[in-house]
Amino acid sequence: MTAPEVKPRDVLLSVENVSLSFGGVKAISGVSFDIRKGEIRAIIGPNGAGKTSMLNVINGFYQPQKGTITFKGEPRTKMRPHDAATGGIARTFQNVALFRGMSALDNIMAGRSLKMNKNLFWQLLRYGPAMKEEVAHRRHVEDIIDFLKIQEIRRTPVARLPYGLQKRVELGRALAMEPELLLLDEPMAGMNLEEKEDMSRFILDVNDHYGTTIALIEHDMGVVMDLSDRVVVLDHGLKIADGTPAEVMKNQNVIDAYLGVAH
Amino acid sequence: MALAFDAAAKADTFPKLLRRNAHLYGSRPSMRHKDLGIWQTWTWAEVEELVRAYATGLSRAGLNRGETMAIVGSNRPKIYWSVMAAQMLGAVPVPVYADAVAEELSFVLAHADVRFAAVEDQEQIDKIQSVLERLPKLELMFYDEPRGLRDYDHARLRSMEDVIADGRKALADDPKLGAWLDAEIDATQGADPSIILYTSGTTGTSKGVMLSGERSIKAATDTVVFDKLTEKDVALAYLPIAWVGDHYLNYAQGLVAAFCTACPESADTATSDLREIGPSFYFAPPRTLEALLTRVMIRMEDASAFKRKLFHYFIGVARQYGERLLNGESVPLKGRLLYWLGNILIYAPLKNVLGFSRVRVAYTAGEAIGPDLFAYYRSIGLNFKQLYGQTEAFLYVTAQPDGEIYSDTVGPACPNVDIRIAENGEVLFKSPGQFTGYFKDPVKTAEAMTPDGYVMTGDAGYFDEKTGHLKIIDRAKDVGRLNDGTMFPPKYIENKLKFFPDIREAVAYGDKHDFVTVMLNIDLTAVSSWAERNNVSYGSYQELAGHPDVYAMMEEHIAEVNRSMAEDKMMAGNQIKRFLVLHKELDADDGELTRTQKVRRSFVAERYAALINGLYDGSTAADISTEVTFEDGRKGTLAARVNIQDMQTVPVGTVGKAA
Numbered sequence: 001m002t003a004p005e006v007k008p009r010d011v012l013l014s015v016e017n018v019s020l021s022f023g024g025v026k027a028i029s030g031v032s033f034d035i036r037k038g039e040i041r042a043i044i045g046p047n048g049a050g051k052t053s054m055l056n057v058i059n060g061f062y063q064p065q066k067g068t069i070t071f072k073g074e075p076r077t078k079m080r081p082h083d084a085a086t087g088g089i090a091r092t093f094q095n096v097a098l099f100r101g102m103s104a105l106d107n108i109m110a111g112r113s114l115k116m117n118k119n120l121f122w123q124l125l126r127y128g129p130a131m132k133e134e135v136a137h138r139r140h141v142e143d144i145i146d147f148l149k150i151q152e153i154r155r156t157p158v159a160r161l162p163y164g165l166q167k168r169v170e171l172g173r174a175l176a177m178e179p180e181l182l183l184l185d186e187p188m189a190g191m192n193l194e195e196k197e198d199m200s201r202f203i204l205d206v207n208d209h210y211g212t213t214i215a216l217i218e219h220d221m222g223v224v225m226d227l228s229d230r231v232v233v234l235d236h237g238l239k240i241a242d243g244t245p246a247e248v249m250k251n252q253n254v255i256d257a258y259l260g261v262a263h
Numbered sequence: 264m265a266l267a268f269d270a271a272a273k274a275d276t277f278p279k280l281l282r283r284n285a286h287l288y289g290s291r292p293s294m295r296h297k298d299l300g301i302w303q304t305w306t307w308a309e310v311e312e313l314v315r316a317y318a319t320g321l322s323r324a325g326l327n328r329g330e331t332m333a334i335v336g337s338n339r340p341k342i343y344w345s346v347m348a349a350q351m352l353g354a355v356p357v358p359v360y361a362d363a364v365a366e367e368l369s370f371v372l373a374h375a376d377v378r379f380a381a382v383e384d385q386e387q388i389d390k391i392q393s394v395l396e397r398l399p400k401l402e403l404m405f406y407d408e409p410r411g412l413r414d415y416d417h418a419r420l421r422s423m424e425d426v427i428a429d430g431r432k433a434l435a436d437d438p439k440l441g442a443w444l445d446a447e448i449d450a451t452q453g454a455d456p457s458i459i460l461y462t463s464g465t466t467g468t469s470k471g472v473m474l475s476g477e478r479s480i481k482a483a484t485d486t487v488v489f490d491k492l493t494e495k496d497v498a499l500a501y502l503p504i505a506w507v508g509d510h511y512l513n514y515a516q517g518l519v520a521a522f523c524t525a526c527p528e529s530a531d532t533a534t535s536d537l538r539e540i541g542p543s544f545y546f547a548p549p550r551t552l553e554a555l556l557t558r559v560m561i562r563m564e565d566a567s568a569f570k571r572k573l574f575h576y577f578i579g580v581a582r583q584y585g586e587r588l589l590n591g592e593s594v595p596l597k598g599r600l601l602y603w604l605g606n607i608l609i610y611a612p613l614k615n616v617l618g619f620s621r622v623r624v625a626y627t628a629g630e631a632i633g634p635d636l637f638a639y640y641r642s643i644g645l646n647f648k649q650l651y652g653q654t655e656a657f658l659y660v661t662a663q664p665d666g667e668i669y670s671d672t673v674g675p676a677c678p679n680v681d682i683r684i685a686e687n688g689e690v691l692f693k694s695p696g697q698f699t700g701y702f703k704d705p706v707k708t709a710e711a712m713t714p715d716g717y718v719m720t721g722d723a724g725y726f727d728e729k730t731g732h733l734k735i736i737d738r739a740k741d742v743g744r745l746n747d748g749t750m751f752p753p754k755y756i757e758n759k760l761k762f763f764p765d766i767r768e769a770v771a772y773g774d775k776h777d778f779v780t781v782m783l784n785i786d787l788t789a790v791s792s793w794a795e796r797n798n799v800s801y802g803s804y805q806e807l808a809g810h811p812d813v814y815a816m817m818e819e820h821i822a823e824v825n826r827s828m829a830e831d832k833m834m835a836g837n838q839i840k841r842f843l844v845l846h847k848e849l850d851a852d853d854g855e856l857t858r859t860q861k862v863r864r865s866f867v868a869e870r871y872a873a874l875i876n877g878l879y880d881g882s883t884a885a886d887i888s889t890e891v892t893f894e895d896g897r898k899g900t901l902a903a904r905v906n907i908q909d910m911q912t913v914p915v916g917t918v919g920k921a922a
Contacts, residue, residue: 138300139299142299142300142301143299145299145300146298146299147410149529151300151528151529151531151532152528152529152531152532152535154300155535193893194893197895201411204411205410205411208411208413208414209410209411209413
């Protein structure tokens with residue numbers, strides 16, 4: 001397991017002074033934090049704190065009105081989801097977003113599409129170099145299937161799978177992109193204890209095995225404290241704490257926010 | 264090397280057999296395993312090379328002749344090769360159930376004095392490390408699957424891959440080492456313990472059953488001949504390697520007959536792997552067969568009306584003629600034609616989907632099988648047979664020969680097996696594969712044997728007059744008496760109930776009571792599908808189990824059992840008067856079942872004492888709070904109020920009392 005004490009590592013992504021509002025609603029106001037290479041970084045906070053908005057900003061889905069995001073040393077004010085994906089950011093969603101009629105295997109293969117170079121013509125022919133490429137990709141996908149232990153559902157349409165497994169397939173699809181930064185939006189939401197423990201193990205294994213940097217949003221405090229190296233706490237769009245799980249737990253602002261002291 | 268390869272009898276240990284197989288069947292497949300979605304194959308020659316390298320590596324790591332090595336994992340090639348490699352050095356492998364909790368694992372590892380353990384993955388390593396302070400002798404663990412282990416302290420860990428590579432390099436560097444290994448193989452003695460299999464412990468703490476190489480091979484040779492198994496056969500190894508059945512059917516018979524053993528991709532893919540492999544030799548406990556049939560029936564309920572009609576019509580045809588055809592009895596031409604048509608339309612495709620198309624010999628054993636269930640598989644043309652055996656016999660005591668198949672017998676004695684029935688009804692046997700003793704326990708060994716060398720099975724049974732086959736009714740010590748003196752064999756009653764697909768488990772009580780009561784476990788697959796079709800909504804297992812409609816359904820089943828028992832003079836007094844449906848599934852993790860999924864009756868009686876009191880004191884409901892163990896070993900409590908229902912019993916004119 002990763003040591004909770006982090007030695008200063010290279011910063012992979014930094015968020016500086018970012019603000020985002022929808023009309024009059026201020027979702028995020030002036031938040032700054034960074035994500036270091038190889039760590040598991042949690043973003044927590046009560047409902048409506050702006051966690052998912054933050055993830056959407058990192059991922060390029062929302063454009064912040066103010067502030068900058070630096071990814072791998074390059075500042076970006078405008079970053080579209082496609083840029084994020086090609087740049088090495090993959091994500092999963094709070095509500096599962098898979099191709100429901102497709103098998104688990106095909107869903108994960110879809111995650112490889114950005115890595116496929118041969119043009120549509122060759123791919124349609126399924127011949128020669130395109131075939132070779134597909135075999136290589138399939139091998140990578142089979143590694144992921146093995147890694148996530150979902151061999152038995154390889155050919156099952158995902159709509160038929162229970163929720164916990166759908167979440168795992170979604171993680172598989174994100175992994176297929178070989179991301180440098182993996183964003184997980186409430187990976188444990190709606191899971192039972194056993195599924196949560198499985199998922200926690202997979203998140204740690206991904207971090208360990210592939211060396212992927214992970215930023216996750218999670219409600220389950222126990223999970224967050226166990227998994228993450230560092231935690232940033234948001235409340236009403238403001239950053240109220242940032243540090244190791246132990247530090248954050250002791251922080252009075254955090255306790256107030258979670259226990260619902262009047263704001 | 265001049266070796267008498269033709270004389271199989273010369274090979275009195277498994278390493279010698281491996282050498283014979285590599286010589287005779289070098290290019291034939293020995294092992295298959297599905298990895299990353301593709302079936303990988305190893306020939307006997309490749310396996311020999313691998314195991315020789317592995318054994319050399321193990322020897323260099325410190326494993327010596329006569330020592331034990333624990334084997335913990337599922338059916339994977341390297342796990343089987345760990346068994347072979349240890350045996351090659353004259354060491355004794357000790358397989359442990361892969362799903363054993365840390366407590367059970369530490370008992371076996373400590374009792375067997377293991378210095379080394381070959382384990383599958385991180386999960387097993389975590390379990391062993393959690394009890395390491397109780398295993399002072401354990402020095403090294405060899406693992407197959409490296410995932411998640413990178414940050415572990417490797418002082419006590421080495422990958423099997425490294426051990427094999429190390430051995431291979433040593434063998435290549437030093438030509439003398441090969442000759443040394445040959446001498447090691449020659450030095451293995453048929454009379455030495457070849458493996459120690461720990462019993463699953465239906466009766467308390469498990470005991471280490473020692474089996475010798477020559478006896479194992481002799482027993483396996485008998486059944487290989489009996490069932491005409493050859494190197495062209497294929498078996499799918501999906502049962503726990505620590506269970507005598509797997510060690511016998513796949514490992515011992517595999518080496519004797521040189522057939523190919525296929526390992527599934529993972530435990531959950533066994534059904535689809537079965538279809539892809541199409542084994543010719545197949546073993547399944549009744550439980551598995553029942554689950555398969557339940558799944559087929561549920562899927563058929565969802566099929567179109569036409570297909571459903573067609574299916575049920577031809578299953579009816581099969582019921583009428585199938586078994587008779589299989590037994591070679593005379594069948595009218597119309598029946599033959601209909602069966603032929605049914606085979607094209609239904610049976611063959613069904614067998615294909617289930618992976619049974621190429622099955623030539625199939626066995627079931629472990630518990631009583633429902634006559635309907637058994638007839639069903641046989642009627643569609645599968646040559647399922649029953650056998651009776653136990654770990655101490657190295658599996659086989661009796662087996663049904665082709666053409667003499669009955670659902671309520673287990674067949675005549677196997678070749679070279681001698682059976683005797685004791686005065687109290689207990690079955691005693693002498694068999695070629697019989698164990699040499701319990702490891703480090705001469706007292707228990709002596710207790711399990713009669714003075715003249717027969718092994719006591721602990722099962723009550725008798726030879727059927729009509730067929731001459733053995734019939735097993737219950738554990739000898741479980742047969743009790745009601746207060747009025749009626750003989751009460753609980754398992755007989757439970758089995759009758761369990762033949763209903765809705766009932767997963769039943770526990771009957773009655774010994775030293777006035778009447779018989781039962782606790783039931785619903786079968787979640789069957790009952791939830793029923794609930795879906797009948798618009799019964801429920802939020803949890805507990806709620807479904809306690810649903811009034813479910814109780815009504817159970818009442819019908821029990822009424823039917825009561826009717827059938829009323830017809831039997833011996834059993835009429837055993838009609839069920841009260842019952843309840845348990846709020847949770849009986850589980851091996853909670854100690855309620857053994858690892859082979861048998862109910863531990865006395866433990867269950869203790870744990871659910873409050874419910875049993877309720878069954879006998881006339882109340883209509885009882886409260887129960889039980890501790891449950893989660894898969895990671897943590898504990899929680901589960902509280903519930905369980906309803907108890909009365910049953911009508913069928914009046915019997917003259918209640919027969921078997922006093």
